[in-house]
Amino acid sequence: MPPSLPESLADSWQRAGTKHGESTVLIASINAETTLYEPTEPTALAAYGASAIPLHSLFVVDLSISPPLSAVGIAPEAAFSKAAPKARDQFIDTVESEGIRVEDTRETLAFEAPNDTEGRWYVLETTHPLSDDVQAETNIEADANGHVPAEAHVAVWPTNSSFAVAGGTLPRPDGLESLPDDLAAEQAADPEAARDTISTLIQALDFASDD
Numbered sequence: 001m002p003p004s005l006p007e008s009l010a011d012s013w014q015r016a017g018t019k020h021g022e023s024t025v026l027i028a029s030i031n032a033e034t035t036l037y038e039p040t041e042p043t044a045l046a047a048y049g050a051s052a053i054p055l056h057s058l059f060v061v062d063l064s065i066s067p068p069l070s071a072v073g074i075a076p077e078a079a080f081s082k083a084a085p086k087a088r089d090q091f092i093d094t095v096e097s098e099g100i101r102v103e104d105t106r107e108t109l110a111f112e113a114p115n116d117t118e119g120r121w122y123v124l125e126t127t128h129p130l131s132d133d134v135q136a137e138t139n140i141e142a143d144a145n146g147h148v149p150a151e152a153h154v155a156v157w158p159t160n161s162s163f164a165v166a167g168g169t170l171p172r173p174d175g176l177e178s179l180p181d182d183l184a185a186e187q188a189a190d191p192e193a194a195r196d197t198i199s200t201l202i203q204a205l206d207f208a209s210d211d
Contacts, residue, residue: 005037006204009058009197013037016054019098023090027072031064032090032165045171050129051098053169055150056194058201061087061165069161076158077117084120084156087165091154092124095169099129101147111155113164114203119157126150128171148172153198159207166205168198 005013016038023030038046038054049055069076076083092102103125113119127147149172156165173191 005058006200008200008204009037012040013058014040016057017052019053019094021090021094023086028065028067028069028074030086030090031066032087032094033062033064034091034094035060035062048130050131050146051095051100053095053098053100055128055148056168056170058168058198059166060201060205061091063162063165065162076161076163080156080158080163083158083163087156087163088120088122088124088154091152091165091167095126095152100150100152101127102152103127106151113155113157114205115157115159115164115207117158119155119164122154122156124152124154126152126169128169153195155202162207164205164207166202168194168201170194170198 004010014037016036018036019034021032021034023032036053037058037060039056042054043056046055069079088105096102105122106125107121107123109121109123111119111121126149128150130146130148150169151172152169153167154165155167156163158164170191
């Protein structure tokens, strides 16, 4: 089971579903269960999303590694350079299977994880699908395939016996310039606040009991 949401987010976010995926790192097989969260009070724009992954979301990944890294004499930190991009790529596979397009990795950053290890933080340029009739009902400037610009944050770090993965998604303001009156609040939304929420989630997670 993934760690619970921190108290500061528990009242404003709710579970939206789970996704499953598989990958390999070295000789180990990894099963990943991704728990998605969405705001308890979604913005008006959220109703136009055409993906099971909300346009504005948080996620926490529960990893199951077989055989355990300890059983084959591999420390998570020793395998981290291979595990981090694998975790990013598995996230990309998951969201692309739900209609989200990943255009590029905009940034790859080192960061201090909640357990004081060094992790990797990926910022992905994405586009999020909208419902077929959205352009007929609104003035949102979607591309020819009905997508609006968004971004995804994927943080990965080593734990005692495995790896932690968490992050979130948010709309990019450059895709929301032309909104009808009923979506004016979405236009005023602060993307930095959304990024701070993702950071709050990541820094509050406790994977200490992953053994």
